[in-house]
Amino acid sequence: MKIGFDNEQYLKTQSEHIRERILQFDNKLYLEFGGKLFDDYHAARVLPGFSADSKLQMLLKLSDQAEIVMVVSIEDIIKNKIREDLGISYDDDVVRLIDAFRTKGLYVGSVVLTKYAEHHAVTHFQKRLESLGVKVYHHYTIPGYPNNVSHIVSSEGFGKNDYIETSRPLVVVTAPGPGSGKMATCLSQLFHEHSRGIRAGYAKFETFPIWNLPLDHTVNLAYEAATADLNDINMIDPYHLKAYGVTTVNYNRDVEIFPVLNAIFMKIYGTSPYASPTDMGVNMAGNCIIDDEICREASRQEIIRRYYNALVGVADGTRTEEELNKIELLMRQENLSVTDRPCVPVARSRAEALGCATAAIELAEGRIITGKSGSLLGSSAAVLMNALKELAGIPHEHLILSPESIAPIQALKTQYLGSKNPRLHTDEVLIALSATAANNEEAALALKQLPKLRGCQMHSTVMLSSVDLKIFKKLMCDVTCDAKTQ
Numbered sequence: 001m002k003i004g005f006d007n008e009q010y011l012k013t014q015s016e017h018i019r020e021r022i023l024q025f026d027n028k029l030y031l032e033f034g035g036k037l038f039d040d041y042h043a044a045r046v047l048p049g050f051s052a053d054s055k056l057q058m059l060l061k062l063s064d065q066a067e068i069v070m071v072v073s074i075e076d077i078i079k080n081k082i083r084e085d086l087g088i089s090y091d092d093d094v095v096r097l098i099d100a101f102r103t104k105g106l107y108v109g110s111v112v113l114t115k116y117a118e119h120h121a122v123t124h125f126q127k128r129l130e131s132l133g134v135k136v137y138h139h140y141t142i143p144g145y146p147n148n149v150s151h152i153v154s155s156e157g158f159g160k161n162d163y164i165e166t167s168r169p170l171v172v173v174t175a176p177g178p179g180s181g182k183m184a185t186c187l188s189q190l191f192h193e194h195s196r197g198i199r200a201g202y203a204k205f206e207t208f209p210i211w212n213l214p215l216d217h218t219v220n221l222a223y224e225a226a227t228a229d230l231n232d233i234n235m236i237d238p239y240h241l242k243a244y245g246v247t248t249v250n251y252n253r254d255v256e257i258f259p260v261l262n263a264i265f266m267k268i269y270g271t272s273p274y275a276s277p278t279d280m281g282v283n284m285a286g287n288c289i290i291d292d293e294i295c296r297e298a299s300r301q302e303i304i305r306r307y308y309n310a311l312v313g314v315a316d317g318t319r320t321e322e323e324l325n326k327i328e329l330l331m332r333q334e335n336l337s338v339t340d341r342p343c344v345p346v347a348r349s350r351a352e353a354l355g356c357a358t359a360a361i362e363l364a365e366g367r368i369i370t371g372k373s374g375s376l377l378g379s380s381a382a383v384l385m386n387a388l389k390e391l392a393g394i395p396h397e398h399l400i401l402s403p404e405s406i407a408p409i410q411a412l413k414t415q416y417l418g419s420k421n422p423r424l425h426t427d428e429v430l431i432a433l434s435a436t437a438a439n440n441e442e443a444a445l446a447l448k449q450l451p452k453l454r455g456c457q458m459h460s461t462v463m464l465s466s467v468d469l470k471i472f473k474k475l476m477c478d479v480t481c482d483a484k485t486q
Helices: 007-023 042-047 054-060 074-078 090-103 118-129 182-195 216-227 238-245 252-269 294-317 321-333 343-354 379-392 404-418 426-437 442-447 466-472
Strands: 031-035 066-071 107-114 134-140 171-172 203-206 234-236 249-251 358-362 366-372 457-460 477-480
Touching: 007 031, 007 203, 031 182, 042 216, 042 294, 054 343, 066 074, 066 182, 066 477, 074 090, 074 107, 074 118, 090 118, 107 118, 107 182, 118 134, 171 182, 171 366, 182 203, 182 252, 216 234, 216 321, 234 252, 238 252, 249 252, 249 457, 252 466, 294 321, 294 477, 321 466, 343 358, 343 457, 358 379, 366 379, 379 426, 379 442, 379 457, 379 466, 404 426, 426 442, 426 466
Parallel strands: 031 171, 031 203, 066 107, 066 171, 107 134, 457 477
Antiparallel strands: 234 249, 358 366, 358 457
């Protein structure tokens, strides 16, 4: 992978900047953390060199000063909302994140249940958290939020929320997903801290859009593509431009809410510490890009991937036409074609020549390997096996999985498990390969190549099954599909 982002510089610069922000207040800063804290794969894709756990690594540099408060809306618990990228519910993800933070040595102070009301699912979740030794606080729906500032900043507004007891200068407020109430939690704490004589501060850590890149920079456009379902729009921060005469980029929700935030700051403190939404941010990622063109090209590829994902989503009913149309506009803005993804034309031409479903994987150095759907393997399983053989230097004609080793698995699927499709999926192929590796040196060698698939690009001429998609996601391959069924 070509590197366009200096991750070490980022860790150093970002942690120093947050320390400086803490000192601007009474040694107490509530930092709203947007996006994924330790599995930010979008950032890793559009900023090659950025580590998916960079934010976590940065927090570890501040671990002696930081504690984490997790926020989750009870609406998401009651609805059993699923985190799409991991396929797990929000309540399970909160527990997963707490365990991950603690394992890394970060202190998790508490969990806040927002929009709180009694419900058996919420009670069960709270008991589950308390059994893990986690304090749980309740924040309530405030009538008129966020516009009725006089009511919000009063004993009947923020005053009704539980005060979250914290013990460290930096309180990182994070959540399993958007809409959990992170900002409201931070503002509520500012009110409670002020009533206790502490002038605590608030800041926001969002990686995207990158405030000191141009509005139409491809990295920022890729963020719009990633949030097309939320209808986020990048825009010039008019408050920053008016206050400082400097053009910076923010997104519509932060710009729209800033007058309300400013009014809340004024109501709590008598003055506002910030003149613009950009002022509130602490993100230093833009200062750590070392090769702009590499990041631009990575972002172009991300936009194309997002377009394919939206196409498939419209086909299976999980995405909307509006989301697809928005990404299509971004494609046109960057003069991008669906075939500007190298593995796409290769897969399609192979499918046309053979008259069957095919898949193509672009390896790290640019070689493109294909696989077709046959009687034994589906196209995704075939291309996976072919790529592993290529990486291991095993001649294509060598059968490291014999038909005899596949036949029992097919019989199990069709005769005992009720499957109508005898072809092996990727998970079944990998299990068969693992079993074969015990007595076959070439199979063992092929199995050892799996880590080399990280960051590889793949395209399928048909929509993949959920099983195949999960396997490629675990292998860290970036997958796109044509919106067609086999």
